[in-house]
Amino acid sequence: MVALAPNLISQTITAIDAALADRQRPRFQRRLSGSMIGKECERAIWFQFRWAYEPERFSGQMLRLFETGHLREPRVFRELALIGVKASDIDPETGEQWTFTELDGHFVVKIDGRGTGFVEAPKTEHIVGIKTMNDKNFKELKKVGIAVSKPEHVAQAQSEMHCSGIHRFFYYAVNKDTDELYSGADVRIRYDEVAAIKLMVKAKRVLDAIRPPEPISQDRSAFACRFCKAKAVCGGEAFAPRTCRSCLHSTPALGGDAEWRCEKHGTILTVEDQEAGCGEHLFIPELVPGSQIDVAPDGSSVTYEMPDGTTWVDGIAQEAA
Ligand code: SF4
Numbered sequence: 677m678v679a680l681a682p683n684l685i686s687q688t689i690t691a692i693d694a695a696l697a698d699r700q701r702p703r704f705q706r707r708l709s710g711s712m713i714g715k716e717c718e719r720a721i722w723f724q725f726r727w728a729y730e731p732e733r734f735s736g737q738m739l740r741l742f743e744t745g746h747l748r749e750p751r752v753f754r755e756l757a758l759i760g761v762k763a764s765d766i767d768p769e770t771g772e773q774w775t776f777t778e779l780d781g782h783f784v785v786k787i788d789g790r791g792t793g794f795v796e797a798p799k800t801e802h803i804v805g806i807k808t809m810n811d812k813n814f815k816e817l818k819k820v821g822i823a824v825s826k827p828e829h830v831a832q833a834q835s836e837m838h839c840s841g842i843h844r845f846f847y848y849a850v851n852k853d854t855d856e857l858y859s860g861a862d863v864r865i866r867y868d869e870v871a872a873i874k875l876m877v878k879a880k881r882v883l884d885a886i887r888p889p890e891p892i893s894q895d896r897s898a899f900a901c902r903f904c905k906a907k908a909v910c911g912g913e914a915f916a917p918r919t920c921r922s923c924l925h926s927t928p929a930l931g932g933d934a935e936w937r938c939e940k941h942g943t944i945l946t947v948e949d950q951e952a953g954c955g956e957h958l959f960i961p962e963l964v965p966g967s968q969i970d971v972a973p974d975g976s977s978v979t980y981e982m983p984d985g986t987t988w989v990d991g992i993a994q995e996a997a
């Protein structure tokens with residue numbers, strides 16, 4: 677038998693990964709969410725909310741990994757049922773994941789489940805929050821606890837408790853490599869009203885901000901910025917995509933369900949409208965990789981000096997040029 681070179685790439689495996697990657701349909705995130713709000717950099721949250729970079733595409737391998745996390749969830753509920761916890765992951769009224777919104781729909785939390793019968797407090801309803809992590813992160817969690825190793829998870833838990841009115845959270849964390857479950861004394865998180873309200877105030881600030889908040893660091897190579905998906909636009913190296921969310925004329929509207937309004941046309945914009953934008957789009961200046969040097973008297977165009985010294989005109993005048 678001829679031995680195969682270990683680095684020979686299988687066409688079948690390559691085709692599977694490519695097929696998985698091809699069928700993904702990345703979408704911009706419509707609302708602020710519990711999983712976003714714990715980010716330290718408010719500017720990064722604003723960029724995400726304003727669709728300032730294209731939604732991420734993942735490799736076939738990463739997509740399989742995400743699916744593995746979802747496939748684990750029914751098993752968690754089976755394990756909880758084994759000890760008498762009555763938990764449900766689906767809202768019977770909608771047939772979908774339990775979902776709660778605040779700020780006129782602009783902030784959403786989707787919880788993994790809710791239930792009673794936990795050994796420590798059988799009568800108290802808890803949110804079930806399922807987290808999977810690799811061995812390195814799991815060991816860190818065991819060493820220093822949830823608040824220190826995963827502050828963004830605590831923020832998510834607080835926002836979920838705040839929006840749902842369920843004031844206990846069971847942190848069900850699994851080591852992906854060994855299937856060990858986290859059993860620290862902090863596994864039940866209590867609702868902290870002050871911390872939760874601070875998070876909602878933070879979300880409202882992001883919602884109301886017409887310009888990006890200050891950066892967490894001026895040095896985009898700093899550790900805090902290392903994995904930030906908005907790094908290019910934040911550092912003035914890239915345009916944001918041309919959608920209504922990056923347009924000066926759009927505003928998140930109050931009184932509806934996550935509605936956006938076009939102040940130029942006086943219309944409410946559907947998600948599809950927002951993705952498409954229109955010919956009268958004008959960039960929020962911080963979403964252009966240049967410095968604003970002029971504005972047309974009627975406000976229909978804005979001129980920028982670009983890093984290479986050329987000028988670039990955004991708006992109607994640009995189309996006429
Ligand atoms: S690159 Fe840094 S400062 Fe800019 S948005 Fe990201 S985390 Fe914030």
Ligand code: SF4
Pocket residue numbers: 919920923924925926937938939940941950953954955956957958
């Ligand atoms: S002017 Fe056009 S791109 Fe701008 S918010 Fe209105 S519809 Fe969207």
